Amino acid sequence: MTNINTLDPGASPLDYYGYELRRYRETAGLTQKQLGDIVNYTASLVGQIETARKIPTPEFSERVDAALGTGGLLSRLVDLVLRSQLPAWFQQVAELEVRAAEICTFQMGMVHGLLQTPAYVRAVLGALDDTDLDDRSAVRLARQRIFEKEQPPVFWLVLSEAALRQEIGGPEVMRGQLAHLTSFENNPRINIQVLPYTAGAHAGLTGSFNLYRFTGDPTIVYTEGYGSGHPTANPDTVKDCSLRYDHLRAAALSLRDSAELIRRVMEDRYGEQLA
Incomplete structure (x- = not known):
């Protein structure tokens, strides 16, 4: 347990956040x-x-900023805090997401983390380990900011169409997740x-x-493995993957037809079933 009297603001972003929260609260009396x-x-x-034993959320930060008149300090800090709580091997990826002008992703088995709903996130992260699930879910969801x-x-x-049909978290969770995907249609x-499955062999079969x-x-x-990430700027790799991505987009359904398929799967597979 962290001792409030010895909390070191330089130890981590979480410690710095706690130190500043305590300082502003005490200043306000x-x-x-x-x-x-x-x-x-x-x-x-x-x-x-305040003692760096709990991870703050963006909502908490906004409310405290307003209450203590911090000028938005905690809301600015919270993104850094949340990124620092990601697995060490993934933190560089979160930085890439923040800096990127364009993100292109191909996903075979599940919805990308930047578009996951809270319930879907909990189902994914809790599949083998449900410890600290609230905090771990908040950290992943914060990337969507x-x-x-x-x-x-x-x-x-x-x-991949397979990701629409892979039932993660149960029908209700999947229905909410697919509805969330359709919300971006415009x-x-x-x-x-x-x-779609009908695309057959495609340029993304390697993962x-x-x-x-x-x-x-x-x-x-x-690219990603179990507990490890592999970023590279190697020109040959970038050229190869860019070509693969172009072919994947060409083989995929149009934006409109994709939304229609998502809605159809949502209703047919995860819709409310009559007894």
């Missing part, structure tokens, strides 16, 4: 309970965040194409991958 009452959280939670930036990236997803910055494109920097290809 409030107890943990008083602050908790104002922002509608428990004193215990405030204390745990890149779409709230003043200049968010353009996001292209080619999703968003020109978030584009979803489904690679899922991401392409991160930047303004002024080389494109990076990212």
